Amino acid sequence: MAHIKAVAGVAVRSVLRNVLLSTTSSTPLASLYMGQVATRCRIPTNSSTTNKQANSRTYHIARDDITSLKIELPAWYWYRTSTKLETNVTGSITYTASIEYPAGTFTQVKFGGANSGIATGSAAPAGTPLLSDWVNVNIPNGAGFWVRTFANATHAIVFADASAGTNFWTCDFANGEAYEYAASGVTDKTMGGTLVPNKTTNDAAIFHPTAIVGMTRKASVLLIGDSRVAGFGDFFNAAGDTGELARSIGPSLAYINAGSAGDTLSEFIASSTQRKALQQYCSHVVVQTAINALRSGTGQNKTAATVLAEQQTILGYFAGKGRFTTTTEPCTTSNDSWASPTGQTLNTNVAQITAYNDAIRAGVAGSLGYFEIADVSETARNSGKWKSDGTASKWTADGLHASPFGYASIQSSGAVDPSRFTR
Incomplete structure (x- = not known):
């Protein structure tokens, strides 16, 4: 069934693309600032000490008229499959990069005037990401483009791990x-060439x-959350957005998705130094992470x-930013x-999940408001159960994460309204 959904999703991309790449109006912010101007930036969640070279080509959509930009490249990762800690790589990673727009046209990214730059890992200052020079490009609001990078590491490369x-x-x-990698012998393809994915x-x-x-002067949003924000269980929409928040925000605003599968507030x-640092590029922050602490389980049941x-x-x-929270979806067997x-069987800690959602609805200090995600997914407010219509796995396939239909329903409901990101 998942395969059928995936194929169907790809088939309708060409029909939906113009709709999803279009922008909606938003109120400009009062001041010009150096902020996120594109979609689909993500944090790395693993590293490899075996593979030390890699080419990557990633897709993004401009959410403002871009005449010049900078990119940030990390030498750290959030260790999703092990410690759940932000971890600096040993040694360093030398990067080269380009902006590909339109497809097949490349603009070299420079670092301190050179064609390559070094992101430091364990060397002082530890975990320092690499910020490029200004790159002069003309990418109109709503246009898709690609960032190409080549990483050559002394010890380990970092990447977004999909081992789930x-x-x-x-x-x-x-x-x-596309992403290609090896221990050695990878040719730098930032200025041309076809990547051969592993x-x-x-x-x-x-x-x-x-x-x-x-x-x-447009709003931009840093997404702090768990696997539901990262997009576990979701398929890409035509714009490449996934998860509870990015699907709704991406059609009009730039964002950085720092969702980390399995993360908790504690x-x-x-360990959040690097993710907190990303707020310098965003006007607003959404803090979603809650369910992994609230639901029953070892070290949970809070x-x-x-x-x-x-x-x-x-x-x-995130004081000084426009901050929002969300209610949290059900968790059942x-x-x-x-x-x-x-x-469905309710989670044994459902009373606390309900109390949390009610507290969010009542308003919490330090937040401009909240997004009502739970009401979209529950049979009724505070029922603690996922919606259903007789079709197996329609709203969820595991009781913890929404299905692609469930994620799309949050987007189509308008529960996460990007027009609220104004100040």
Whole structure:
């Protein structure tokens, strides 16, 4: 069934593309600032000490008229499959890069006037990302373009890990993304050449810039959250956006998706230096992470009061930004693949999930407001169960994450309204 959905999704891309690449009006911010000006920047979530060279081609959409831009390239990763900590690579990574727009036309990215630059890992200052010089390009608002990078590491490359399997899409082949890597012998293709991906399914790993910035007066959004923000269980829409928030924000505004599968508020408090630093490029921040602390499980089962206190700490990290929160979707098990409400069993900590959502609706300090995601997905407010219509796995396939239909329903509901990102 998932395969059928995937094929169908690709088939309708050409029909939907002009709609999803279009922009909607938004109120300009009062001041010009150096901010995110494109979609689909992501954080790396793993590294490889075996493969030390890699070419990457990533797809982005301009969300302002761009005449010059800078890109940021990291020497750190959030270790999703192990420690859940931000980790600096050992040694350093030398990058070359280009902006490809239109397809097949390349503009060299320079670093301190040179064709390559070094992002430091364990060397002082530890974990320092590499910010490029200004690149003069003319990319109109709403146009798709590509960033090409070549990484040559002394010890390890970093990338967005898709080892969670086919339910976690990271590489958007339909929009021309590709990632090739090896221990050595990889030819730098930033200024031309066809990348030969090591893996050709949408769960392939890939490396994205962590930021694409320009001078802008448009709002831009940093997304802080867990796997639901990262897009676990989702398929790419025509613009390549996935997850609870990016699908709704991407059609009109630039964003950085720092969603980290398996993350919790307490883990973010313990290790978030690099993700917090990304706020310098964004006017607004959405803090979503809650369900992994609230739902039952080892080290979980927290009270709503505890989670809300942790959230207050995190909102405090982004003082000076326009901050928003969200309600959280259900978490259930099912004996009929979520085809009916009666087949679902409530999470044993559902009372605390409900209390958390009600507190968010009442308003929390340090936030301009919230996005009502739970109401879109629940059978009724505070029911604790996923919507269903007799079709197996229609709204969710695992009881924790939305299905592609569920994610698309959040987008089409208008629950996450990008016009609210104004100040």
